Amino acid sequence: MKGLAVDSVFDGVQMGTGTWQWGDTIFWNYDKAEGEQKALAAFDRSLDLGITLLDTAEIYGMGVSEKIIGKAIMAERLRSTPRPFKLASKYAPLPHRITRAQFRAALKRTRDRLTVHSLDLYQIHWTNPIVPEEFFANLLAEALDEGSISAAGVSNYNRAQVIRSHHTLTTRGHTLASNQVEFHLLQRRIERDGTFEACRERGIRVIAYSPLAMGLLTGKYTPENPPPGMRGRKYAAVLPKIAPLIGLMREIGAKHGDKSPAQVALNWVIGKGALPIPGAKNADQVEKNSGALGWSLSDDDMAALDAMSDRVTR
Helix, strand or coil, X not given: CCCCCHHHHCCCCCCEEECCCCCCCCCCCCXXXXXXXXXXXXXXXXXXXXXXXXXXXXXXXXXXXXXXHHHHHHHHHCCCCCCCCEEEEEECCCCCCCCHHHHHHHHHHXXXXXXXXXXXXXXXXXXXXXXXXXXXXXXXXXXXXXCCECCEEEECCCHHHHHHXXXXXHHCCCCEEEEEEECECCECHHHHCCHHHHHHHCCCEEEEECCCHHHHHHCCCECCECCCHHHHHHCCCXXXXXXXXXXXXXHHHHHCCCCCHHHHHHHHHHHCCCEECCEXXXXXXXXXXXXXXXXXXXXHHHHHHHHXXXXXXX
């Protein structure tokens, strides 16, 4: 294969930092006054803790997230000993953006905002119903051939779409490195519809976005105190049901050195063989997320969480 091997893209990476919050005002109420400085601190703390994968997208804050990361990278280059990092971003295949020229121009703008010549991982953010998966897979192959990206991924693809994209890339001498999907204790569709299995069979890494269910799995929200805005509306139906799950997570966390529900939830994702990319608005949240690393849930813990997950999401 000509493309970068999947193992080299994710070598040593158990968890990344998601940067959707950096610039987004619809779901995450980005603070324009202090949000950038907090995000830069989150970048810095991620690298300090060995969380070297930063995942972004051109639509996160309409380029704001990528620009903030670009500033962080420029500062990193000035350090006497720059720390290693890997960058992943995504192309938005909106209805009016479905040509080769638009794809290439968007990739260049992303690289410019991030201040890099090549991306470690570039992903198609979602499928477009009027454009076959093979079209975008071939565009990713072109980017791999020219060296503007090191690995190709997709996001929000189902089993059939993953298989088609993987096949197209392999015929071009490359690999499909990853499929980024929503995956957490309250959303396990990929385990049930064959998507996770198809990825495992082909050596495609599953990247789990929103691994804390937009904060629900931290235990801080209740029906009386729901998440604000869009997040509260998204999870309005499930929030009243999750108390038993949060209770079990606290019980299991206590056995593993007083781990929080969030840390248990992230460790569960890792135990499933996926790579979680929890979001972090600031350095403190990165620190808390890092508590999911360096230990493992037992098989009995995993089974108990699976069973409770099934119970509360029916």
